[in-house]
Amino acid sequence: MKRLVPLAALLLSGCIFGGGHTPPTDQRRTGAPGPSARQTQMCHADLKRIGVAFNPLPNRDRGGGCSTIGTVQLLDIGVPVTNLGAMRCGLARTFSGWARNAVAPAARQILGSDLVKIETFGTYACRAVVGVASNRLSGHAIANAVDISAFVLADGRRISVLDDWSSPDPQIRAFMRVIHSSACKRFGTVLSPDYNSAHRNHFHLEDDGAHFCR
Template sequence: MPVILGRLAIALLLGVAVTGGLVWRGVLDIPNRLNPFAPLKIADEVNWLTRRKLARLERDGGQCLAVLAESQVSHRPLPDRPSDGGCGLSNAVEVSRSSVMLSRDFTATCPLTVAFALFERHVLLPAAREHLGQEVARVMHLGTYACRNINHRARGRRSEHATANAIDVSGFILADGQQVSVKEDWRGDDPRRSAFLRALRDGACRFFDVVLSPDYNEAHDDHFHFDMGPYRACR
């Protein structure tokens, strides 16, 4: 029996290798969203390959910019800025709007911008329709790039904001003009709004490496923190 299982395992591995080679060379045609070698497309349905493709963009700045070029994100690439005390910029873009309006422009790394575009399309907009019955017109944010340490401490590790690799989102303006605020509605009286915000927190964890909400600590009582840093957290 062990010999048979061993042979089956070898045959399976060979089959996977052969199939992968055919896909890579373009001999075997499969949909982009199911092709591990195809570039990420923000409009594609999310699956188990999405995170893998998103991670690839952190190592390939050119491919990341190509993904943004095919998206609804209005942006312009920025020149790299040498690190000054841990606050440099690399493969960053200036974003003026995405699939919805923004409270103001922001500077962010390309991978963070792609993750934010995925979050908007596959989490934010569907959650607004499901829980609030309408579209989101504008995203309110507190900024991205700030040369500082975590929680503004005098000493310690630099924040992901120091390299524009994080964004803080404080609320949303709906199509009818109503505003949903993280500070007011996370534990507010309207169960639809609190359910909407919790759906955003949970859904964001599919794309961002770190997601922090009011459940994390008092410092995040009024906003969501999303970043593409080296750690993983969903709080």
């Protein structure tokens, strides 16, 4: 089994590209402290059942409304993924399912090559949503969002959100649309380059139950 690429980018994520996240209001972001211990235990069991390797991380209140409650460090989901830090277990579960059951098959079926790596801009980052009037926290501030930037194929191609969302190649465009719509069925909030220019280079995937897909 391949390992995830371990990186310290957790500490940097969000600060590099922190503009313009304006997902819909998430009551749970400002209210409840996060998943219960019971929910997290059940999620751990789900990850084990589907063969995902992970380490549970300790609960931390990081101040300013930022927290990592019920988070895990993914170690192996079957395909290497860069820049993953603390993720709420539910997000990790949804992300693993999307990567394995949507992105990998779409790469094989539409692009004719196996998926060998997913590149991300990271997960947890203590920061507010940028570009709106309020100081509402980003889903990244509670480790409940991941930003996906590119996909590397066995044939050497690297399909990036920045360069290939509007690719002239109809198959690459189809791949992007298929994995985007699949994400919308799985995640609560999905923001793509169609949402605003702040998302021209990544998909923002958030496990917030908001049914917001752009």
